Amino acid sequence: MTILFLDQSGELGGAELCLLDILCHSSATGDSLLANAQVALFSDGPFRERLARANIEHHLVGDLLPPRRDRSMLRRRLCETVSLIRSVQGILRLAKDCELLYANTPKAMVVGAIVQRLTGLPLVYHLHDILSEQHFGRWEYRFLIRLARACATRVIVNSQASQKAFVSAGGQPEQTTLIYNGFLPEQFSIDTATTADLKQKLGIRSDRFTIGCFSRFAPWKGQSLLLEALAILEDPSIELLLVGDALFGEGDYGLKLRQKTAALGLEGQVQFLGFREDVPQLLSTCDLIVHSPRAPEPFGRVMVEGMLAGKPVIAPQEGSAPELLRHGETGWLIPPRDSQLLAQAIERLQADSSLRLRLGQTAAVDAAKRFHLHHTNHQISELCQPLCHQSAPKLKRMTPPPPFAPP
Numbered sequence: 001m002t003i004l005f006l007d008q009s010g011e012l013g014g015a016e017l018c019l020l021d022i023l024c025h026s027s028a029t030g031d032s033l034l035a036n037a038q039v040a041l042f043s044d045g046p047f048r049e050r051l052a053r054a055n056i057e058h059h060l061v062g063d064l065l066p067p068r069r070d071r072s073m074l075r076r077r078l079c080e081t082v083s084l085i086r087s088v089q090g091i092l093r094l095a096k097d098c099e100l101l102y103a104n105t106p107k108a109m110v111v112g113a114i115v116q117r118l119t120g121l122p123l124v125y126h127l128h129d130i131l132s133e134q135h136f137g138r139w140e141y142r143f144l145i146r147l148a149r150a151c152a153t154r155v156i157v158n159s160q161a162s163q164k165a166f167v168s169a170g171g172q173p174e175q176t177t178l179i180y181n182g183f184l185p186e187q188f189s190i191d192t193a194t195t196a197d198l199k200q201k202l203g204i205r206s207d208r209f210t211i212g213c214f215s216r217f218a219p220w221k222g223q224s225l226l227l228e229a230l231a232i233l234e235d236p237s238i239e240l241l242l243v244g245d246a247l248f249g250e251g252d253y254g255l256k257l258r259q260k261t262a263a264l265g266l267e268g269q270v271q272f273l274g275f276r277e278d279v280p281q282l283l284s285t286c287d288l289i290v291h292s293p294r295a296p297e298p299f300g301r302v303m304v305e306g307m308l309a310g311k312p313v314i315a316p317q318e319g320s321a322p323e324l325l326r327h328g329e330t331g332w333l334i335p336p337r338d339s340q341l342l343a344q345a346i347e348r349l350q351a352d353s354s355l356r357l358r359l360g361q362t363a364a365v366d367a368a369k370r371f372h373l374h375h376t377n378h379q380i381s382e383l384c385q386p387l388c389h390q391s392a393p394k395l396k397r398m399t400p401p402p403p404f405a406p407p
């Protein structure tokens, strides 16, 4: 039995990192269903390289890169349509040998829904987003909900927050199953020598209070709010590591963050580290993790990663954060979008090292119990297994169409 995972992105966003965790450790978690999976990608990039490194069978089909903005609307729409047709054709060829389609991103859901209609295969939509106008366009999220209603057998929601948004926008609650992202806790236990070495490489002095912010650069991820809070604190002993990069065409936001850092006079306190693959090691160098998105988070992997690293995490009192951590016990929740209150929370935790230690230690134990990859993989296998058995044999008899040649 094979599951065909569909993903639109070549970049390493949260959805792709979640899928990598699911697939890379499927043998260790004993999930043969996931161990035999294939991945179809619609664009090339570091995600494909990581799949290749992990020896996971993958195929590049079509190319759903955003069309160039300098082209006319008509040309852009034409390019989009051509690449959509190519992706559908590519998936149809691969779907011959699979029992279940698994869409991991919104555009993958669109392609998956078309293929589902053509083949009758069951389709699972793993929803990593809050489907709302704030996160998507005015019509896009409604369209996705309709597709899910019409074509998805099950919708995996990554938090109660994304489940609530899905249902309030018209999605069917009985279609959804809540499965949190899973992690391997041992990956976050870093020996002191490695931490000391990395601190030295980064030039972090021992008398500095180090805050880590790990998110891709996008305006809604709120790095600018954290810079504002830092400026309010006027404390040169605080050092901020901004870890991440613009992954989905928000390059100008990275530039704006650098300009803002300079304008606020924070250049000596902020390090831009770019996109890194050594997140657990970097987490270990921090005294405090701040996640301050300006919009509700659907999941926010870094909050759990910070907890697993035994660090106190400041997060907003909305979206998924209140599900992941409990205020004063396993983290620190504050009202969202308020740089003044964020500054106060940082000051409070900076001043109290025993509070930080207690929060971090309790968080690590709690996160290891609640967000273990073994549990996540087991839940996904249990959800997919019966669907694979029901799968229609219709497709096996279909001859896939020849590759589409654009006019």
Ligand code: UDP
Binding pocket: 012, 013, 014, 015, 017, 214, 215, 216, 243, 244, 245, 274, 275, 276, 277, 279, 299, 300, 301, 302, 305
């Ligand atoms: N991350 C990473 N390298 C970086 C910055 C972030 O590997 O330089 C990871 C981070 O550890 C987390 C993920 O990117 O696992 C982001 O997760 P999130 O849930 O915020 O997903 P997104 O909204 O970015 O898709």
